[in-house]
Amino acid sequence: MTTKEALQQVTPYLWEIPTTFRSDMRVAARLFATEAMLEHAFNDRTLEQLVNVTTLPGIQGVALAMPDAHEGYGFPIGGVAAMALPDGVISPGGIGYDINCGVRLLKSEQTYTDVQKHLDSLAKNLYHMVPSGVGQSGKMQLKGKEMHHVLEMGAKWLVKEGYGTQDDLEHSESHGCLDGALASMVSEHAKSRGEWQVGTMGAGNHFVEVDVVDEIFDQGMASEYGLFQGQMVVLIHTGSRGLGHQVATDYIRLMGRVMAKYNISLPDRELACVPFSSEEGKRYFQAMNAAANFAWANRQMITWEVREAWKKEFGKKCSELTVLYDVAHNIAKIEEYEINGTKQKLLVHRKGATRAFENQPVLIPGSMGTASYVLAGTKEALKTSFGSTCHGAGRALSRHAAKKKVQGSELLHDLKKSGISVQAGSLNGLAEEAPCAYKDIESVVDVVQEAGIAKKVARLKPCAVIKG
């Protein structure tokens, strides 16, 4: 187990484990955190996993953990690692099972005063319109060529079919579609799992949430983003559903089997990887892009569903919800960075971490009942964190521990007492997602601000929460 003695403080918000800590480390490991937050990192295997990441062939710079990091499998959640191309490795564990789990924010022109009396009814409408919970099917069946289009065109295909606008795409990371996706690299098992899932939220920590812009920190950036105090917005948090999970499962299994032929051996099976330039590496990248496109299509369809629910509640004459931005927080992308004075294309793995390019909106969902944040990416992030920042509050308690602390019915009552309308499919599921199960979002966001890898633009307060 890693202890504080292994860490050297670089800045008040950045700690390093040097390569001398363990003989198989290729680069140092760094963690964004305050000293107080380090205790969380010592309570589980976050740091051990981060050190394991440093052993990956081709890793460049440092392996990073964000302030919301916690134990995952293979990579810690909140982990970022960049690999040299073409022969550095690609590792599905560095992306996660829920490929392109991410967040989209929709803006309205309405204020809290306009909608306050409608919140209960709106929550019910949203719960009705957006299928949620495990095993729930969406409205659209994807077979054959429809599935092919979604996997290779992502949100673009949904817009083409009338479920959104060009403006939606222009306000999404990668315009809601990654080139280089190949539907044929996605297994039939994965396609079967995803057949009825586009436009579905899922369960667990996924949600649709109606929020009010509670505080503006950066008026200039807020104006650029079209945000104002008292404005009602909608957050959508979901990913690639069963299709993505299956893609990850398929390729982690494949890579575990073929790794030895590339002379790769690793301290953790879930770090299974192959050179990006290998046949298996290319296939996984193409499949990962396809699953990412599925996730963007999913969030696009849910956008349509939310818009329908909004129109039903407020009438067709109300102005349309528009997309501020859509970010991925489980993905790998080819991006250019300077390493030792030379600009290089690198494969950046982000697992529970969000891209934070200069002035790009960064959407950070808090736990249910606490705040969420809109941040802006910074130039500093490109230098310090491979253009990355946190993705949420990060879990502090296991689901089991959360359920022991909190009863779902009590939590529901407390949220309602705080003025938050809740529609949830499972009281057990609700308890597992209780605010006490997560780290303090304010502390997490303060760290990324102080570290310069994102800056606060606005804080959002929940008014209605819809969960599976």
Place this chain on the structure above:
Amino acid sequence: MQKYTFLGHTADTRLCIEASTLIELFQGALSGMAELISRTDLHQKPTIEQKITISSTDTTSLLVDFLAEILTLTHIHSTLFTKARFDSLTKTKLTATIYGVPLAHFEKDVKAVTYHEAAVKTTKNDTFETVIIFDI
């Protein structure tokens, strides 16, 4: 003999299984996963069966791949598989018939079976044990 217990893991669920034989270890892991997915349907008499064949590089991978295949079939066919009858089980390959019931309701969204911390080993009591972590 086979027994299993659930332990906490920060974001997911950890299942510890101990059994007298390898077959019982596989059966115990399957039962544990089934209980995680749906306690309600767990004890219903199976009415659905399916044959599966899995081959892997080692026994630990074989167990994870076995559970992963069954999880996939659970999601695709909305069937809770609770039992397995093994025609053959070696260290790297198995053929089995799995038995299940229509799944009315997923109590947990088990996204995947991970290899993390999985390591089938024999104890000093000559039993088999391992941990399996499920991504929820």
